[in-house]
Every structure is written in structure tokens, then in C-alpha cells.
Amino acid sequence: MKEKINNLTIKMLAGQLGLSVSTVSKAISDSHEISASTKQRVNDLVQKLNYVPNPYASSLRTRNSKTIGVVIPEVADSFFAQAINGIESVAQEKGYHVLIYLSHENFEKEKKILKDFESGRVDGVLISVAKETTQHCHIDALMDKAVPIIFFDRVMDEVTTAKIITNDCESARLATEYLIKKGCNRILFLSFSHTLSITCKRLAGYKKALLDNHLKYADNNILTFSNDAKKDYLLLQKKLKSASKDVGILASVEKLALPIYQACEDLQLSIPEDVQVISFSNSDSAAFLHPPLTTITQPAFEIGKTAASLLVKTLERKNFELPMEEIVIPSDLIIRKSTLP
Amino acid sequence: MKEKINNLTIKMLAGQLGLSVSTVSKAISDSHEISASTKQRVNDLVQKLNYVPNPYASSLRTRNSKTIGVVIPEVADSFFAQAINGIESVAQEKGYHVLIYLSHENFEKEKKILKDFESGRVDGVLISVAKETTQHCHIDALMDKAVPIIFFDRVMDEVTTAKIITNDCESARLATEYLIKKGCNRILFLSFSHTLSITCKRLAGYKKALLDNHLKYADNNILTFSNDAKKDYLLLQKKLKSASKDVGILASVEKLALPIYQACEDLQLSIPEDVQVISFSNSDSAAFLHPPLTTITQPAFEIGKTAASLLVKTLERKNFELPMEEIVIPSDLIIRKSTLP
DNA sequence: TCTAATCACGAAACCGGTTTCGTAAATAAA
DNA sequence: TTTATTTACGAAACCGGTTTCGTGATTAGA
DSSP, X not given: OOOOOOOOOHXXXXXXXXXXXXXXXXXXXXXXXXXXXXXXXXXHHXXXXXXXXXXXXXXXXXSOOSEEEEEESXXXXXXXXXXXXXXXXXXXXXXXXXXXXXXXXXXXXXXXXHHHHTTTSOSEEEEOOOTTOOOOHHHXXXXXXXXXXXXXXXXXXTSOSOEEEOOHHHHHHHHXXXXXXXXXXXXXXXXXXXXXXXXXXXXXHHHHHXXXXXXXXXXXXXXXXXXXXXXXXHHHHHHHHHOOSSEEEEXXXXXXXXXXXXXXXXXXXXXXXXXXXXXXXXXXXXXXXXXXXXXXXXXXXXXXXXXHHHHHHHHHSTTOOOOOSEEEOOOEEEOOTTSOO | OOOOOXXXXXXXXXXXHTOOHHHHHHHHTTOTTSXXXXXXXXXXXXXXHTOOOOHHHHHHHHSOOSEEEEEESOSSSHHHHHHHHHHHHHHHHHTXXXXXXXXXXXXXXXXXHHHHHTTTSOSEEEEOOOTTOOOOHHHHHHHHTTOOEEEESSOOTTSOSOEEEOOHHHHHHHHHHHXXXXXXXXXXXXXXXXXXXXXXXXXXXXXXXXXXXXXXOOGGGEEEOOSOHHHHHHXXXXXXXXXXXXXXXXXXXXXXXXXXXXXXXXXXOOTTTTEEEEEEOOOGGGGXXXXXXXXXXOOHHHHHHHHHHHHHHHHHSTTOOOOOSEEEOOOEEEOOTTSOO
């Protein structure tokens, strides 16, 4: 391997220019203390020698890293992929760097990640909490160290900080009502967590729609998926088998949609004649499923972008207080053919 | 906002313990110079006070950051999402941090990103180059600074370094041959770049299959998509309209598949009776499209994992030379119903 | 018993920037 | 003309760890 070359430092620049280190430093950061001509000389040499300052030396002294930490449960989900895109767009524009961490829905991993952030590695944090996360001690600890942390999508109500979310409750209510209007008299709600903010709110919306439309809520219409795909699938199949006609399904997250299609195919149930389906989903391919899937599509890119913008704004302004409330960006119900016309 | 608290430093620990800074530092890093009892005392206090060392101070001195930079064209593609997953799995296990950057297929952005890496921000780089990238000066510059850089998926043949790829040529050949065997006498090849390694190799495989099976290669069977989705779509539609029977399509990347379905729907062409389709794709929903899409599925997670493992190995071992050859992990042809039985 | 290692630790330099503070020269104000 | 500012720059401290080197005390070897 090549030798690690003794890197170009500001000291060497100063030597070549016959200036002091401090002058060069100030010239590079365009300080008003430095004359235009000196700045010119310095920048010419910077260009010529292709000088790139060491960010860690700078971070050490200034106590900020121009880096934001992003913690998400997984990346192979259209929502998070698009959210990252939004985050990155802001970061690139504002000169920030993005450290990404996956919690894999695991609380201990999430804790470990946030613990590391206490080191000052990042200036601020954007997080969508893991499924397993029910406590917030790790988040409090980080906030105690004055690291701004913003929730997006999956929030914790108990923590007082900015939250960028979509209208989970309302859009679930709307979707449920849509199914009811289309003739469903029994609607299954597919969840994968009892505790996650998004699934709770979506469930609340579902319940509200039932109530508004004088339908009875029944616990056995709620299917909570585990991590055991096979077991979950069998449970779903069993429910569908036993269901009478006019069944509707509302899937509260993207990954629960495909098993429904699978089960209907295996049971020779037709969508939407036998079973009508709506799913929360940001996948492009929803429109090309068989039949095209009616979805509640979240503004994932916008959510990521808004969260990142707010964080950067907080970091840039000296006395900018994080607004401690929720920003709600609404989702769209996109009607396709998995529901009746 | 909360005051930035004067963080706990190694100096304060030393003060409380009546030890020197160097002793504490060595104790924490489990140096053999320090007695077991002292180590115990130090670590007890570290636990008690919840001390987290400043990574930037450490990086500055040791000249490594335990951070790897990942540069990809986009994230909203199943392949890259899965690859990130693979990369992250290694990083988490080995205690590395992952900085992520999107080139958005743009050469200038990619250059800027790599330029920043010359600062020592990352210990090594994993990159899948942008569509626009045809030169490699930016990569050479980085390698000159002794920053190990590994290509994955989209490589540059002209650069001598490790490359983790799949068998693009062979799997395209296989897919094309499959279409021929199923009766296609005209096969469209959908590309989106003339220069990208993957599209070139896939095109080569396509050509080879034609040759092997005594079919003529024709330039007008190659559709190269631009970024103008509308224009591309019209072009595709036009080709499909003018095509005779027994047409096959090989889409060289995931995102080209859905427009095919759209076009066939709009033209009332039936898949696979009128048009048979195979696409390179890692999307889970391929199996649920209408009809289910026959795909060439790449080992995306494995590619990411392998690339990251190799990089970490290079970084950990003192004199580990990056093996300068290609590691090929084969793709799978998954037969579904967009091709005839 | 005397010398040679070994052990356990501390002082201080160091990594490469940033920032504070001091100062000589130039300019403005009185 | 004298004093007060402003300008343009440099010396040195500083950020918080790591590493080198030196040293007294203890142990091993002869």
C-alpha cells in the first residue's frame, strides 16, 4: 500500500507564503481582519497546491462537525429511502455531512448509536425510532448534552422536541371510511407494533372511521405481525379464509401489502371483488401490482427535507430555539384498482 | 436552547483519580503499561460519569476516523438500498461509521464529494460511480493520497483497484438467450447509458446471446433512456407499436421495468403473449406485478457486505494490500410470468 | 549482593486547525 | 500636530485526545 503522505497543512502554506499560521487560517475563512491582497495570495496557493483542511482539527477546536446523524430502523423501505433523499438534499446544499445508522428495529442498537452521539460526533440528530423503542432515556441523555434531536415519522409523544410527521390518524380514517363506503362491512387492520406512534395513530384513525360509520370495533380484526414472516402469513391466510364477504384490509405499513396479495392469490380470492385493499406505501410499483394497489402515500421526501432543514436552521442560528411542536405534512390517498370503483 | 455543557474530558477524569492524563488514556485503551488495579479504577469512573471520548480529538492524533465514505448515484433503488444494508452490517459489527453521499448521477457532484475525502474525513471509500462519470481523475487524486477506494457494481475498468461486481455480461446473455428460446425473434435492449460499466457489460451479454443464436444485432433495438421520462416513454411506445410479434425486452436496470408495463397497458399489449419482459431488478414487488416480472436479481446485500468487509480488512491490517482484482458474485435469473412458460 | 530488566506511571510534545490577544503601522479625529 | 482608531498581521494558547520518552521502584538474573 502507498505510504500515507505527510499531508499538506496550514503550517506549510504559511511557510511558503511567509505568513503566520493564524493569518492563513483567517484568510481562508475570509476574515475581515485580512487584506484583500493577502487573501488573494493565500487562495492562489490553496488552489495551486490543492489544499484541503483537516475537518477533524477544525471540529476539535470549534466544537462542531457539520455532520448530522440519521437513525432509521431500516433502509430497504421506500419511505426511508425517499426520506434519506430529502435529508441528503438539504445536507448537500448546506454543506453538511450525513452519518447513517440502522437500528434494525432494535432498542439496544438504537441506544448504542445515540450513546455514541454523546461524544460530539454529530451536531444534531434526525431519528425515526425503532419498533422496540418504548423508553426514551437514551434520547433524554442526548438532549441533556444539548444535541438537538428531531423526530420524523416515528416519534415519541413523551419527548418534547420538534417532530415532523404526516397526518397518520386522519389518513387512516379516510382510507377506512373509503373502504366502508365501497361496501366493506368487515375491515382488517394490519399492524406490526402496539407501541409505535405511527401504528397507534393509524389504528386510532381506523377506529374513528368505524365509530363514525356505526361499525363495531373488534379486536380480532386487528392483526399484529411479528417478525416471523411465515407465522404472520399463516395468520393472515387463516383470517382471510374465515372472513365472510365484503372484506376490506388496511395495511398500516408498506411491507405488509405484499403478503396480502400473496395470500389472496393462494386462496384464490380476487382483489377487489372479494377483498379490497388499501396500504400505506411509498413504493412506485404499487401502481403496477395486480391489481394496482390503492395507497396512502406519505410525503417521504418532504418529511426528510423538512426535518433536515429545521435541524440545520437550528444549528446555524445562534439562538434559534427548536420549535417544540409537530409539523404535519399530509399524505395522499391514491385510489387504484385494489378497491372497487 | 440548552447551554453546551463543558464536556467531560480525559483531563477531568485524571484530576478526579489523581492520575496523569496519559495514564488514563492508556488505561482506557487497555494498554499493557497500566496495572490491572488502575485500569479498574479508571473504568469504574468512566462508567460512573458516563464518559464518552471525543472522536475528533482521537482522529486528529491517530490520523484515522473509523469512518467510511459511501458514494452512490441514488438511494431510491432497491439495489442501492440493499447494498447500504450490507455495508452497514459490516460497519456496525466492526465499529465503523458510515458517511453517505449521493451523486445524483452527476459527475461534478461526485468530484466534489471525492475532493472532500482528500481531507482525511474518511479512512476509505466505497463507490458506485455516476452515470455521467467517464473520467477518473478525481479517483486517481484520492488514491494518490493513499485513501483506499473500492468500486462496487458500477466500476471503472481503467482504474486499478478492488471491484465487487456481479456477472453482468453472463447474466444478460443468459436472460437474452432465455427470451430467444421462448420464441422472441426481436429483442429490445433498454439501457440508460452508453458508458456505464454495467450497461456496457449487459449489452455485451445481450449481443453475445444474439450472436450465439444466429440473430442479427440491430442498433435500433437498443433504446437508451435519457432523463426525460416523458420522452423516453414515447420512444418506448413508438418502438412497441412498430414491433411485429414475438418481441422480447431486456431492461438493464430496475427503473426501466415499470415504463414497459405502462406502455404495454396503454397499447393494450399483453405480457407475455405479445411482449416478453425480463428486467434487472432487486425489487420485492417484482413478484407481484401484473404479470409477475421475470428478473435478474443481483446479490445487492452481499455486494455491499463484501465491499465493506474488504475495505475494513484493508484498513485494519497494517500491510494488507488491496487485492486489485474483481470479485464477482453471480446474479440469479428468477423466472416469473412476464416470460412464456 | 550487585546489576539488569521490567513495571507502572507522568511530563510534555503532538495532531492541525481556530481564536484570543497584543502590536506596529496607517489612518482618522480633534 | 497630537491623540484615538482602525487595519493587518503574528505569537501563543487552545481543543481533547495519543504517543513518545524518561524515571523511580520493583523484580529478576548472576
